Amino acid sequence: MPEAADMINLGFLSDSEREMILEVLRRDEGLRQAEEQRVRKLKTELLDVKRKGAKRGSGRYSQQCCGRCLEPLSRLTIFSSQCKMCNHHVCRNCRTVFPNGSWLCSVCDKESDLKKMTGDWFYDQRVNRFSTTPGYDLVSVSLKKRPPLKKRQTAGEVLLKSNETKADSQTPVPRPRLKNPAEKNSHSSEISGSLASRESFDSKEDVCSRPVHSDTESAENGSIGSNKTQTESQHVSPEQPRRKAGSAESSPSGSSVSSLTVPVKAEIVVTDSDNPETKDTKEVKPVNPSPELDIDRIFKKSVRRAQRPPEYISTMDLRDGHEKPEASMGYRSRSVPGLDVQEDEEEEEDIDSLVSFHKRSMASSSSSLHTSKSTLGSLRSIYSEAGDYDSVDVSGDLVFSTSYDEPTHSLRVLIKECHGLAYADASRQLSNPYVKCYLLPDKSRQSKRKTSIKRNTINPVYNETLKYSVSRSQLYTRSVLISVWHHGRLSRNTFLGEVEIALDCRDLDSPYEERVALMAKTASSVPASVFAQYKGELVISLKYVTPKKPITEKFKGKKTAAEEGGQLHVLVKEARSLTAMKTGGTSDSFVKGYLFPTKAKTSKRKTPVVKKNLNPHYDHTFVYKDVALEQLKAMCLELTVWDREALLSNEFLGGVRLSSGKGTVKIAKEEVEMDSVGEEVSLWEKMMLYPDSWAEGTLPLRSTMGKTEGK
Amino acid sequence: MSDGEYDYLIKFLALGDSGVGKTSFLYQYTDGKFNSKFITTVGIDFREKRVVYKSTGPDGASGKGQKIHLQLWDTAGQERFRSLTTAFFRDAMGFLLLFDLTNEQSFLNVRNWMSQLQIHAYCENPDIILCGNKCDLTDQRAVSEAEARELAEKYGVPYFETSAADGQNVSQVVDVLLDLIMKRMERCVDKSWIPDGTVRVNGPTSPDLSENPDRGKCAC
Numbered sequence: 030m031p032e033a034a035d036m037i038n039l040g041f042l043s044d045s046e047r048e049m050i051l052e053v054l055r056r057d058e059g060l061r062q063a064e065e066q067r068v069r070k071l072k073t074e075l076l077d078v079k080r081k082g083a084k085r086g087s088g089r090y091s092q093q094c095c096g097r098c099l100e101p102l103s104r105l106t107i108f109s110s111q112c113k114m115c116n117h118h119v120c121r122n123c124r125t126v127f128p129n130g131s132w133l134c135s136v137c138d139k140e141s142d143l144k145k146m147t148g149d150w151f152y153d154q155r156v157n158r159f160s161t162t163p164g165y166d167l168v169s170v171s172l173k174k175r176p177p178l179k180k181r182q183t184a185g186e187v188l189l190k191s192n193e194t195k196a197d198s199q200t201p202v203p204r205p206r207l208k209n210p211a212e213k214n215s216h217s218s219e220i221s222g223s224l225a226s227r228e229s230f231d232s233k234e235d236v237c238s239r240p241v242h243s244d245t246e247s248a249e250n251g252s253i254g255s256n257k258t259q260t261e262s263q264h265v266s267p268e269q270p271r272r273k274a275g276s277a278e279s280s281p282s283g284s285s286v287s288s289l290t291v292p293v294k295a296e297i298v299v300t301d302s303d304n305p306e307t308k309d310t311k312e313v314k315p316v317n318p319s320p321e322l323d324i325d326r327i328f329k330k331s332v333r334r335a336q337r338p339p340e341y342i343s344t345m346d347l348r349d350g351h352e353k354p355e356a357s358m359g360y361r362s363r364s365v366p367g368l369d370v371q372e373d374e375e376e377e378e379d380i381d382s383l384v385s386f387h388k389r390s391m392a393s394s395s396s397s398l399h400t401s402k403s404t405l406g407s408l409r410s411i412y413s414e415a416g417d418y419d420s421v422d423v424s425g426d427l428v429f430s431t432s433y434d435e436p437t438h439s440l441r442v443l444i445k446e447c448h449g450l451a452y453a454d455a456s457r458q459l460s461n462p463y464v465k466c467y468l469l470p471d472k473s474r475q476s477k478r479k480t481s482i483k484r485n486t487i488n489p490v491y492n493e494t495l496k497y498s499v500s501r502s503q504l505y506t507r508s509v510l511i512s513v514w515h516h517g518r519l520s521r522n523t524f525l526g527e528v529e530i531a532l533d534c535r536d537l538d539s540p541y542e543e544r545v546a547l548m549a550k551t552a553s554s555v556p557a558s559v560f561a562q563y564k565g566e567l568v569i570s571l572k573y574v575t576p577k578k579p580i581t582e583k584f585k586g587k588k589t590a591a592e593e594g595g596q597l598h599v600l601v602k603e604a605r606s607l608t609a610m611k612t613g614g615t616s617d618s619f620v621k622g623y624l625f626p627t628k629a630k631t632s633k634r635k636t637p638v639v640k641k642n643l644n645p646h647y648d649h650t651f652v653y654k655d656v657a658l659e660q661l662k663a664m665c666l667e668l669t670v671w672d673r674e675a676l677l678s679n680e681f682l683g684g685v686r687l688s689s690g691k692g693t694v695k696i697a698k699e700e701v702e703m704d705s706v707g708e709e710v711s712l713w714e715k716m717m718l719y720p721d722s723w724a725e726g727t728l729p730l731r732s733t734m735g736k737t738e739g740k
Numbered sequence: 741m742s743d744g745e746y747d748y749l750i751k752f753l754a755l756g757d758s759g760v761g762k763t764s765f766l767y768q769y770t771d772g773k774f775n776s777k778f779i780t781t782v783g784i785d786f787r788e789k790r791v792v793y794k795s796t797g798p799d800g801a802s803g804k805g806q807k808i809h810l811q812l813w814d815t816a817g818q819e820r821f822r823s824l825t826t827a828f829f830r831d832a833m834g835f836l837l838l839f840d841l842t843n844e845q846s847f848l849n850v851r852n853w854m855s856q857l858q859i860h861a862y863c864e865n866p867d868i869i870l871c872g873n874k875c876d877l878t879d880q881r882a883v884s885e886a887e888a889r890e891l892a893e894k895y896g897v898p899y900f901e902t903s904a905a906d907g908q909n910v911s912q913v914v915d916v917l918l919d920l921i922m923k924r925m926e927r928c929v930d931k932s933w934i935p936d937g938t939v940r941v942n943g944p945t946s947p948d949l950s951e952n953p954d955r956g957k958c959a960c
Contacts, residue, residue: 041820042783050783050824057786060811064749141929146747150928151833155862183831185784 054189061186068147078139095120112137115706116690140707149727152180156568157725180568180727423526423549425449425487427464427511431530432540433501440497440532442466442509444480445542450487453515453523460515462489462525467510468497469529473610474680482516504532513547524550564683564730565606565643567620567668570723571687571716572598573658595658597624597716599651599666600723601636604730607643610672610680615641617673618682622651625665626695638673661717665694665703669734683730687713746790746809750921752914753832755825755853757846758817760838761873764904766812769914774905783821784828785814793918795926808918829860834867834917839888841872841901842880847888854895867920868897869913875901876908 042050095101095110098120110118112134125138133141144150428445444464453460463482478497483489499507512527526547576594601620610616617640624632632653639645656664669684688694688703690710695701705713708726715724754762763781768774770787789812792805813832815825829835837853839846850870858864870892872883885901892899898916902909 046782053783053785057811060749060788067746067749144929145925148749148833150925151862154928155830158863184827185831188827 051189054185057183057185058189061183071143071146075136075139075143078136095123098123114141137707148181153725153727156180157570157723421451421453421455421523421525423524423547424451425513425526426544426546427513427526427528428542428544429511430540430542431509431532431535431537433504433537435501438498438500440468440499440504440509440537441540442478442495442497442511443540444491444493444495444511446488446490446492447513447547448488450489450513450525450547452487453517453525459485460487460525461485461518462487462513463516464491464493465512465514466495468499469508469510472510501537504537507532564608564732565604565670566727566729567604567670567683567685568602568725568727569668569685569712570598570600570602570725571666571712572600572723573656573661573716573720574598575658575720594654595656595720597653597656597661597666599634599653599668601647601649601651601668602725603644603646603648604670604682605644605727607645607670607682607730609643610674610682611641614643616643616682617641618645618670619673620647620649621669621671623667624653624656625667625701626663658717658720661713662689663692663694664688665705666713667734670730681734683732684734685709685728685730686734687728689713746807748793748806748922749809749811750834750918751811751813751832752834752836752917753813753815753828754836754838755815755829755857756817756838756873757840757843757849757853758819760817760840760843760846761904762817762836762838763814765836765838765871765873765902765910766814768904768907768910770812772907774907776905780818781814781816783816783824787812787814791914791918793922795922810914810918812914826856826860829857830862832861832866834921835861835869836871836913836917837868837897838871838873838902839883841874841883841888842877844882847872847883847891850891867917867924868895869917869920870895870897870899871909871913872899872901873904876903876905 095118110120112119112124113131114133114137117134119134123135124132125135126132144153425448427447430443430445432441432443433439434441444466447462447464450460450462452458461482461484464480466478468476476497478495480491480493480495483491508529508531510527510529513525515523515525517523527550528545528547530545574596599622601622604618604620607616607618617638619638620636622632622634634651634653636647636649639647665686665688667684667686670682672680672682674680686703686705687709688705690703690705690713693700693702708728712724712726712728715726754766756762758780759778763779763785764774766787770789789810791808791810793808794805813828815821815828835857837850837857839850841847854868857866857868870888872885872888874880888901889899898920900909900913900916902913904910
């Protein structure tokens, strides 16, 4: 990104000029918001189209049926029915034919349409251009903390946002002129100051959604810079209660009102804004209804004024770094709050469903329980920290009852006992069973309930009641998933069986005990697409760095010394619209990378954790050394995003799998198909085709990393 | 303005020396009006217009119309706003580079504007149209069409002589630029699995445009 956009110094402008420019920027904001809404809508539409087609993402399906509508394909057409983009065979109805006779399947067509209509073709290209420090430097730079960049951000946006707070605050609030000399002075510095700060991205929503203290916190952060400011912030502190009250009731409407600044009269003399005298001639501004903004301003101004002359203010937005992570709302989704809610309510995946997806896909490919068990091993090796488990042949049954407690509006699931459970460790005749329960479709931690663990028994008696606060009307659409697990104290947990109870046809008023046989994980006939859920996006750049001293060194190396020493650089830039896992609608996320096939865990890489942010910027580079360009064709890069949970297992937020999309790769002794699709493939190939340059892409996150077994 | 439905939001930006007629050009395009009074633009401004774009395929067949919302950024030509205006270059998909046919210096400065674009635009070879404005003032003409064409050719960009006063070529210029953008967009997206321009973007490698003979071709 050019420096210019980051640090535009508007100190040279007169007040009236600034006002005019801000007016333009506000108009631009209106347009931009409409655009954001439109883009959001388009992406949702694409998701719908994708959902309809079952053959998205994973490739192992019968070629006899259409990859989109699953209608059988006629034999005649099968040879010419492959979409050139995703390679799925699709029927005539699921194609979009272009004037020149070529065609794409409906999803691929929609996808490229979307790229055009959202302007992503442009933003993708631009991001590349301005994120380029020469090759190697990027690596070291990316390790340092850089200001977060937004792909779709425009200069106008940056300018406006940085001035919005200032504009807001300088406008309004009836108060005597010259009430506070410091304020006066800082006034000029404020407006003339930076256009660069990004702090106010959240300035609208965050007043509602994030704790108020963060504001004061940031102000404090700023004040650390100088003693002078510290004293000044103390000045202000008595006002804080007022401020809090203000922000509690302030709302987007508040801020929009404040942006309606009346243009400054033309006769105001155009003067150097640094001159305090001209300030005195200034007109009283219109009234701003939100008082806290004013205090906000006193706060910020005094901080700034004390620190630097106005000309330099553009470079000092140190507070941004602190304030940014507080963001709790996806910027992109801001203008469509309704969608946010919807997304939050969407079913959240955790590692269990990840694994169960895997099992399902195993089961559907009609492999025996035995094979599925062994493939679990591969998964285990990958997600070993993430609560993986063993599996045994399920036996036994469960005695339970369900009831609804009207006074407390809670669903009670009484887990009474189990009989004849399988041994988790057959050789030692050992089982330490406990029962876990989810109120589906919510599979997040909020919905998880557990009983105690009974030691060394296959006939545990619990008599424990698990409660869910839920309105009765909601119950009819939900079901209870009760599973039994062996708790391995030092080893993995083992799945002992489960049962799913739909609540719509149950009599919840007269609880009766029921005895049901435990089942193995249910196999669903059609595996859900791994892209069926919008889990957000991951922005990455790939580069293959050719070895510095190519060829020649044949003597040293054993075989192909020529290509030895090449490096794969994976720059993990940012993720967007991640699923919120923590209370307060945030996640503390990090990205983990593996390059397969690999020996042991040497290919594991992790980014630092970015806290409380659904649009985290990692800007971290994974470097894989000693990789030959040739090898990459048969390799597979997996990047997974996780919600960091200090004491519990981390929760899976989504992932991508980059490869050429053909053939299989060995992951923990298991041949697994490289099922990369779309941009996952194109980016990988781009990287290989153009060594020593960055290939950047924005990839949709898969909702599970379930693998398909290769043949 | 931004109400209603549209299919694409396309952003253009007009640049060039102060007084060459950028604002007038855009005003003529959006409103069909001309104001001979010179009011200098403060920093930046923009206008909007809704148009329908009909793509013409290689076979000449035109597709269905697409609704385009044009955002036309106007920039101040004055030097003092330079740092501000150049910051907006990066947000534009296409550029209208204007000079004044009656003012030779504005023509000589085209070169500078080109290099500014190269530095600040979203890619090294954005779509640009060179416009010699005020062609209605034939008696004051200071730049010949031939030399203007020669320069445009050197940069590999289309050249038009326009008049914001009588509207000559104004809408044509925007249409041509729009067509260039829409075509570029197609190339970027079509077969996006084929490695495209985004891979060779390690910063401006050849700052001088003239060293870049394949300009005008999309990097995609």
